[in-house]
Amino acid sequence: MAMTIAEEMKALTAELNIPYIFKGSYKKANRSSLSSFTGIGNEKALSILSKVKSEFDLETTTDIHADGEAAMAAEHVDLLQIPAFLARQTSLLVAAAKTGKAVNIKKGQFMSAETMKFAAEKVVQSGGENILLTERGTMFGYQDLVVDFRSVPVMKNLGFPVVVDCTHSLQQPNQSIGVTGGRPELIETIAKAAIATGADGLFIETHPDPSSAKSDGKNMLPLSQMKELLEKLIRIRQAVS
Numbered sequence: 001m002a003m004t005i006a007e008e009m010k011a012l013t014a015e016l017n018i019p020y021i022f023k024g025s026y027k028k029a030n031r032s033s034l035s036s037f038t039g040i041g042n043e044k045a046l047s048i049l050s051k052v053k054s055e056f057d058l059e060t061t062t063d064i065h066a067d068g069e070a071a072m073a074a075e076h077v078d079l080l081q082i083p084a085f086l087a088r089q090t091s092l093l094v095a096a097a098k099t100g101k102a103v104n105i106k107k108g109q110f111m112s113a114e115t116m117k118f119a120a121e122k123v124v125q126s127g128g129e130n131i132l133l134t135e136r137g138t139m140f141g142y143q144d145l146v147v148d149f150r151s152v153p154v155m156k157n158l159g160f161p162v163v164v165d166c167t168h169s170l171q172q173p174n175q176s177i178g179v180t181g182g183r184p185e186l187i188e189t190i191a192k193a194a195i196a197t198g199a200d201g202l203f204i205e206t207h208p209d210p211s212s213a214k215s216d217g218k219n220m221l222p223l224s225q226m227k228e229l230l231e232k233l234i235r236i237r238q239a240v241s
Contacts, residue, residue, distance in 0.1 A: 005206065005223060006052045012227055016234060021059045021079060022052050023203070028215050036215065042069075046076040053077070061104065067095040074099035084108045084136050084168075087119050097128030104132040106165065109139045113151035117158045133160050134203060135194075137169035144172055147190060152197040164194035165203040167219040182218035184210070188229055195236045202233070 006022050013020035026045035028036070046062075053060045053076070061079035064070050065086065073080060080096045082089075084106040096103045105119050116133050123131055133155045137145030147169045155162045169190055170183040191202055207213045210220035221229065 001207075002048050002052055003055070004208065006056050006058060008223060009206070009226070010056045010058060012230070016227075016230055018230065018234070019201075021061050022049075022056075023061045023081070024049050024052070025215075026062050026073065027065065042072065046073065050076045064092065064096060067091050070095035070099050074101045078102065079104055079132075082106060082119075084134075087111060087116070090122055093119060093122040094126040097123040097126035100127070102130035102132070103128050104134055104163065106134040106136050106168075107151065107155070109137060109145060113148070113154035116155055120158060120160055131160050132163055132201070133158070134163040134165050135169070135199075136165035136203075137171070145169055147193070149193055149197045152194065152199050156198060156200075161200040162198075163201040163203050164190065164199045166190040166194060167203070167205040167216070167221065170219055171216075172218075182216075184219055184221060187219075187221050188232070191229060191233055192236055195233050196240055198240070204229075 002024050009020060009022065026042055026049065049060050049062060052058060059078040061081050062073055062077050063081045063083050064073050065083065070080060079102045080099065081104045082093060082096060085108065086092055087105055087108040103123050105116065105123070107113065107116050120131050120133065135147065135151045135155065137147050140146040152162050152164065166187050170186055172182055187204065191204065194202060205216055205220045206223045206226055207220045208223045210222055213220060
């Protein structure tokens with residue numbers, strides 16, 4: 001699955017002349033239910049990311065969840081991602097910085113854009129030089145998220161590139177059935193608004209068949225729809241710049 005998606009996205013982004021980083025999770029640590037799929041084993045999964053990197057000459061990224069995972073994951077990917085729930089976890093941010101890899105910090109669903117400066121400072125003061133900040137929505141009640149697009153210019157003013165997560169921002173967490181829901185029909189809306197408000201990059205989960213995805217299927221864009229969306233976003237980017 002990883003190789004299929006990487007091959008298609010590599011060709012598509014090369015055709016459209018836009019930069020691309022492949023993201024895959026070697027472990028899904030934050031799941032609603034104990035019975036939810038979490039992974040195939042760290043080393044086996046990380047080796048797949050290494051294969052994607054070498055075979056398609058792509059930069060890659062993955063989430064890390066504990067201090068000890070930073071160095072392990074850094075051997076296989078170019079960019080370490082800090083999950084939103086862990087954006088305030090000082091030791092995790094420090095461990096990521098000390099690997100020398102670029103670090104993407106996803107804004108906690110419970111955090112303001114302004115307070116992300118403290119998360120970024122933890123990485124900078126620990127030796128990290130390349131940092132991204134990602135907007136991924138703010139909790140709205142118990143089972144929904146909203147995106148405050150003021151976060152884009154606010155976080156850019158902190159001096160770091162800003163990414164908008166167009167798929168996790170549409171999650172509907174804490175569902176009574178034990179599986180996170182979502183609003184994938186609004187992915188295009190979030191992506192368009194992100195580019196219009198000056199986002200430097202987009203995080204979009206995609207899959208050939210989201211209904212069969214092991215996780216986050218309710219928030220994914222079908223791979224077959226990716227080209228049309230990116231072409232629209234390029235036109236918006238050209239208009240605003």
